[in-house]
Amino acid sequence: MSGSGGTLRQAAQEGRIVTITCRGCGHGASFLASDIAAFADPDRPIEAVRFRCRECEGQAFDVATAVFDRDRKPDIIVWRPTRLR
Numbered sequence: 001m002s003g004s005g006g007t008l009r010q011a012a013q014e015g016r017i018v019t020i021t022c023r024g025c026g027h028g029a030s031f032l033a034s035d036i037a038a039f040a041d042p043d044r045p046i047e048a049v050r051f052r053c054r055e056c057e058g059q060a061f062d063v064a065t066a067v068f069d070r071d072r073k074p075d076i077i078v079w080r081p082t083r084l085r
């Protein structure tokens with residue numbers, strides 16, 4: 001299953017990433033669910049966690065979660081050939 005739903009505790013146990021996008025200005029941020037659970041009530045639904053946008057002070061967000069795959073190599077790694085000098 002993808003998308004949102006469930007409690008923060010469940011998401012943290014599944015090692016999910018929570019991505020929130022501000023409806024006011026489109027500013028987005030991603031967090032580990034376990035990090036959010038450290039300062040919010042873990043038994044609340046993820047959608048019920050209150051955020052405040054750094055950019056516009058908005059408090060309406062779209063929330064999505066994704067499974068964080070520890071085995072997948074990050075896309076940002078660039079393999080560079082080495083040359084003998």
Ligand SMILES: [Zn+2]
Pocket residue numbers: 022023024025026027053054055056057058
């Ligand atoms: Zn905003």
